[in-house]
Amino acid sequence: MQQPFYLPSFYMVCVGFLSSFIHFLRSTVMYRKILFLIFFSQGLVWAQTVGLASWYGKNLQGNQTASGEKFNMYDYTASHRTLPFNTIVKVTNLQNGKSVNVRVNDRGPQKKSRIIDLSFQAAKRIGLVNAGVARVSIDVVGSKVVTEKKSSVAPKVSSNRLFYYAPTQSDLASMKEYAMQVSQKPKRVVAQKTKSKVVKVQVLSVATQKAAEEFVEKERRKGYAMQVVSYYSKKFQRVRYRVLLLADSLQTAQKIVQSKVYNGAYIIP
Numbered sequence: 001m002q003q004p005f006y007l008p009s010f011y012m013v014c015v016g017f018l019s020s021f022i023h024f025l026r027s028t029v030m031y032r033k034i035l036f037l038i039f040f041s042q043g044l045v046w047a048q049t050v051g052l053a054s055w056y057g058k059n060l061q062g063n064q065t066a067s068g069e070k071f072n073m074y075d076y077t078a079s080h081r082t083l084p085f086n087t088i089v090k091v092t093n094l095q096n097g098k099s100v101n102v103r104v105n106d107r108g109p110q111k112k113s114r115i116i117d118l119s120f121q122a123a124k125r126i127g128l129v130n131a132g133v134a135r136v137s138i139d140v141v142g143s144k145v146v147t148e149k150k151s152s153v154a155p156k157v158s159s160n161r162l163f164y165y166a167p168t169q170s171d172l173a174s175m176k177e178y179a180m181q182v183s184q185k186p187k188r189v190v191a192q193k194t195k196s197k198v199v200k201v202q203v204l205s206v207a208t209q210k211a212a213e214e215f216v217e218k219e220r221r222k223g224y225a226m227q228v229v230s231y232y233s234k235k236f237q238r239v240r241y242r243v244l245l246l247a248d249s250l251q252t253a254q255k256i257v258q259s260k261v262y263n264g265a266y267i268i269p
Contacts, residue, residue, distance in 0.1 A: 056117055
């Protein structure tokens with residue numbers, strides 16, 4: 001004959017206490033408040049990991065960041081409000097699925113509606129440069145080894161303290177990808193100066209490259225030589241496109257500006 005199975009009295013007491021506690025919460029307003037706090041805290045976490053991202057580049061090149069480093073638009077770095085410096089995060093553009101690993105070395109963004117600012121090179125990798133702003137997700141994947149330097153009275157005494165993060169296997173893979181991205185940093189090409197006497201006159205500034213090219217095709221029929229150049233607008237906080245008319249001399253350029261054929265045209269110094 002099979003013996004009946006009895007739960008130990010301790011577990012029975014725990015189950016009974018738990019069921020009584022849940023019944024108590026359901027019968028009071030406290031139950032609703034606890035549920036509200038749980039969902040509200042989850043919403044705060046979601047707000048910190050999904051939101052709008054923008055980028056910054058040439059206008060801040062060489063400036064000192066909040067971590068003390070000099071900003072380099074060709075490094076894979078980012079600006080975040082709360083994450084510790086040297087934290088490596090994976091930023092994914094939710095519009096095209098492209099992702100990049102960046103290192104936090106600055107504080108920002110200044111606009112409250114955005115959760116992270118990327119360097120030019122990082123933004124270029126996930127297709128954010130032309131759009132200017134995009135919805136992204138942020139995942140912390142690791143941290144970089146940091147050496148904190150402190151001043152000492154005796155120069156021979158070293159007061160460096162080493163902080164080391166013990167990464168997991170997944171973190172090592174993400175760090176390896178980050179190192180490969182940094183090693184692929186493009187070389188800066190310095191253009192050789194020429195003795196050309198061409199004077200450039202800006203005749204138009206638009207938001208899209210297509211509109212600029214259509215304007216150039218229309219004006220070239222009049223015999224003007226023009227080119228389209230992209231630049232970062234501080235006013236609009238995004239990349240815009242200017243159309244430059246190439247005049248053969250300064251006098252010709254001044255005549256074009258004074259003729260007011262192109263409203264707001266001016267000579268590029």
